[in-house]
Amino acid sequence: MRTHHTLLPYYAKQIGASDVLIGLLGATYPLGQIFAALLIGRLSNKFGRKRALLLSV
Known part of the structure; x- marks a missing residue:
């Protein structure tokens, strides 16, 4: 993935x-x-981990 x-x-x-x-x-x-x-962490705190994880994928 990081090649x-x-x-x-x-x-x-x-x-x-x-x-x-x-x-x-x-x-x-x-x-x-x-x-x-930092951005995903704040979104995770605000909207929940599941939604933040879906956004990051």
Whole structure:
């Protein structure tokens, strides 16, 4: 499921991306997870775990 995250640096190098850009691309995934977890957590508290889980799938 996470192979895209593992292979992203190789694809980025092939199109000429710099090392800094590849690092930024790699950092966006965990940052997105943090914000999504906060949002889903609040929705879970407000509407219940079952609905929040259905939304996240």
